Amino acid sequence: MREERFIIKVVEMHFIQGRSQVEIAKKLGVSRTTISRTVAQARQRGYIEFKVNYPADACPRQESLLEEKYNLREAIIAGGKLDTNIHSEVASYVSDYILRIIKSNMTIAISNGRSLNEVDEFMKDDVRLKFLKAKGVEVLPLIPSYNMPANVDEYHRIAYSNRNVSNIAQLLNAHSYHLLLPPLVSSKEMKEELLKEESIRKVLMRIEQADMVAVGIGTLDDSSAGINSGIVSTKEYHHLRKKGGKAEIMMHIIDEHGEVINDAYEDRVTCMPLDKFKKIPIRVGVAYGMEKAEAIRAVLQGHLINVLITDEEVAKYLQDN
Secondary structure, three states: OHHHHHHHHHHHHHHHOOOOHHHHHHHHOOOHHHHHHHHHHHHHOOOOOOOOOOOOOOOHHHHHHHHHHHOOOEEEEEOOOOOOOHHHHHHHHHHHHHHHHOOOOOEEEEOOOOOHHHHHHHHOOOHHHHHOOOOOOEEEEOOOEOOOOOOOOHHHHHHOOOHHHHHHHHHOOOEEOOOEOOOEOOOHHHHHHHOOOHHHHHHHHHHHOOOEEEEEOEOOOOOOHHHHOOOOOHHHHHHHHHOOOOEEEOOEEEOOOOOEOOOHHHHHEOOOOHHHHOOOOEEEEEOOOHHHHHHHHHHHHOOOOOEEEEEHHHHHHHHHO
């Protein structure tokens, strides 16, 4: 009974009173190892039972399964909270991730996209900004910005501008850079000439040396951002789909295995090449909706990203396929 009493005493102090094992050891005049061993005994004898009460929209098991299957640093699943829509929730998770990992002298690069375009809206209301001590941070665009055709609607004009980069940099008290040239040019020769321009080349070099990137994942259908923004023609995407194109990432077109489609189109893309992109330590892919499920899977198969932010339905598809 004396042994039982000691075990119960330790359980009461540790789990009910919330004292650390070091504090308990000091108070009871024993070693830290003795307390640790006593806690283990309490578990074996059934004195301690754990019940975890997650919120209804939490998906920790699904996240772990995705991380294991696709060798991800982290999977973040938006469960669809009752007080918000999935689009807003995804944007909030991107903001949260940036603020969680940001450190002094870090360089982050952000692409365009519906959710990514609203990251600053959630970041500006985050209390962590008041206590942020990171210095020397740089924020850059992954996709260049240029003047779009007059018939492109305002939403896509904003989504494909450098506004988001500037706003996030301002919130982080960071320095921003802009990349001003068409994401897709008329010829390989034109691309080569443009990339010789020192001001463009310097920004591209900074992007290639980024510590973290957040990138959208697109499809090649008629509702794709590339078509709606006037950057790519429907005919061109149709041609690339026939060649096996499954997804668009930073204007590059990849097949189901995550390999770049061999086509003259690739020679005209001015964004960072994917072989250099894969060298960036933290690569966050942001996409949701079943219409993008195959595209997201292609990006994962190519190991192009190592952090995924998506929704619950897509997460289930990725686990099963």
